[in-house]
Amino acid sequence: MSEQGLRFPRSVRLQGRSHQLIPGGCHTYAKGEDQYPVLAPGFIERGRGCRVWDVDGHEYIEYGMGNRAVGLGHAYPSVLSAVEAALVGGCNFTRPAKIEVDCAETFLELIGAQMVKFCKDGSDATSGAVRLARAYTGRDLVACCADHPFFSTDDWFIGTTPMNAGIPEAVQKLTVTFRYNDIASVKDLFERYPGKLAALILEPSRGDDPENGFLHEVQRLCRENGALLILDEMITGFRWHAAGAQKLYGIEPDLSTFGKALGNGFSVSALAGKREYMRLGGLEQTDRPRVFLLSTTHGAETHALAAAIATMQVYQNEPVIEHLYAQGTKLREGIEQAARQHGVDQHFKVTGRPCCLAFATLDLDGKPSQTYRSLFLQETIRRGVLMPSLVVSYTHDDDAVMKTIEAVDGALAVYARALDSGADHLLVGRPSRVVFRRYNSGDERAEVIAESSEIARGAIERRSESRLAATA
Missing domain, CATH: 3.40.640.10 (Type I PLP-dependent aspartate aminotransferase-like (Major domain))
Incomplete structure (x- = not known):
């Protein structure tokens, strides 16, 4: 079994099933598996605050926060309470x-x-x-x-x-x-x-x-x-x-x-x-x-509007915006210091406003590179951080920021090696791809779910047989 299958067995199986049922395997292109390295969690099970757990039981400090939709943190208590109260009366x-x-x-x-x-x-x-x-x-x-x-x-x-x-x-x-x-x-x-x-x-x-x-x-x-x-x-x-x-x-x-x-x-x-x-x-x-x-x-829907009211009340009564700026600033400073220490500061750059940071991955020639982006994501995921961007939430505390900087420091050490000797032998599988592209390459899907297709097909056939047996 491949390293992907060993680390993410449930995700691999789900990917095979999802592509047979859902175009692209998910409902938002930015969440598609073509946006991530092969060694990435395919599916998230749950989240709390600034952390998420995938279906294989791995825990991550998460950035991106639902494509910037989660500003306070996953399952934020006051928002959940408002939603629950609204749902009791119908939606x-x-x-x-x-x-x-x-x-x-x-x-x-x-x-x-x-x-x-x-x-x-x-x-x-x-x-x-x-x-x-x-x-x-x-x-x-x-x-x-x-x-x-x-x-x-x-x-x-x-x-x-x-x-x-x-x-x-x-x-x-x-x-x-x-x-x-x-x-x-x-x-x-x-x-x-x-x-x-x-x-x-x-x-x-x-x-x-x-x-x-x-x-x-x-x-x-x-x-x-x-x-x-x-x-x-x-x-x-x-x-x-x-x-x-x-x-x-x-x-x-x-x-x-x-x-x-x-x-x-x-x-x-x-x-x-x-x-x-x-x-x-x-x-x-x-x-x-x-x-x-x-x-x-x-x-x-009542519960969505209740969530909005509760969210806005937190923004009105607590220093959410100030926290986003403060934590983003700490994150930027720590990562930029790590990049300088590894000598990659001309090839890995933190961009954007502190409250909504991103990063740029550049190759040896200083050109944007999906291969180097994939390698960086792969190495931060290995170290317990899921960061397609550097977007913080109200629940990203100092401990999460420090652990993120440590993970990035380790990933940038690998990045420096790649700049010296090439990234291909350090990246497992294919690189990620840009969302807006005219065509998919012919063998891309095979690379992505080759290992999972037979498992998924067998599972679907077994479910079909069970349905036939139940109606016989």
Whole structure:
């Protein structure tokens, strides 16, 4: 049996089954096994605070926290208590629940917007904002920031990526792009498409602060040209500032979207904005056509809104943001010191804002490398840390940070060896891959689950035989 099978036998079996049942083996591309080295836990069993346990019983200090959706920590007690209390009374009704008003009041008071509509994921919120902007302006074109990697699973954005199969070319042409902190690229769009842009959508930041009043200049250009400014706060919200990066940077967008950490991992997102625009999706009489804005069966589930209220209350009453910055700073300083000691500081770099750090893995030529990324992940996983990024939570205490720095120190010693003699003989199996790619290589799936396919097939056949026997 391979080293993967020895260390992760249950994960290997589950991977084989999952790929026969679920396209990609999971429900979020960023969680796919192609994003991790072969020697990685395939499935998580449970989490508590900043730690998780995989199905094979290994414990890890986790970073990334559910793709930045868990800001307080896994199974955070006050959030769980609120969810449990809400569920006792049912989670979904024929008419609105009072908690919808309660959550809207809490959210709007914190963020400072005028109206909000809740839904379940970020894609629904951003796509709702785009539709609203198009309806209000009567224009078709939308511009998104090319430096920010993800806005929605819907056609208007995915059409701009290499994974645009299935999206009509006519739809792809309705979205154009600009560059962050490059106001000339924004001006160029308005000059190339006069009177045609409905909105510009961007994240307030990906870690780099806006330079030379960039956000305010974008807002000015939008107003001068009759377009709406949409800020995507899926990541920056509840990290940069409790009221979002818009509060930190002192800007009031026309529309903004929140999610991820809003419910500490529970499925809830929000489209918020000025009444002038949001009311088009309501019942108020206007001189404009109605907008089918957001209408989701599960958008206002009581337990998700209870999680959001409880989460926001923690942010309002405790120093969550301060803690994220403090722990992120300690993490950055410790890792950068380790990188210098191993002589790899020009090849391994910590990037981003302390509250939302990431890292860059560079090869001997200083170029981004999936092979070196995979090797680094492999070695930190061996040492009990699962860190596709360096995103901390409120429960990452000093002990977790120190143990992480120790694990990274050991991993960077291997990284230094790889720079000297090559990474291929140190990495077990294939390297990870980028999400947005046009094709899968023909043998990729075989490499990933070769060992598990026969086991999984046998298990499925046995379950099928059991069902036939039960109905005979």
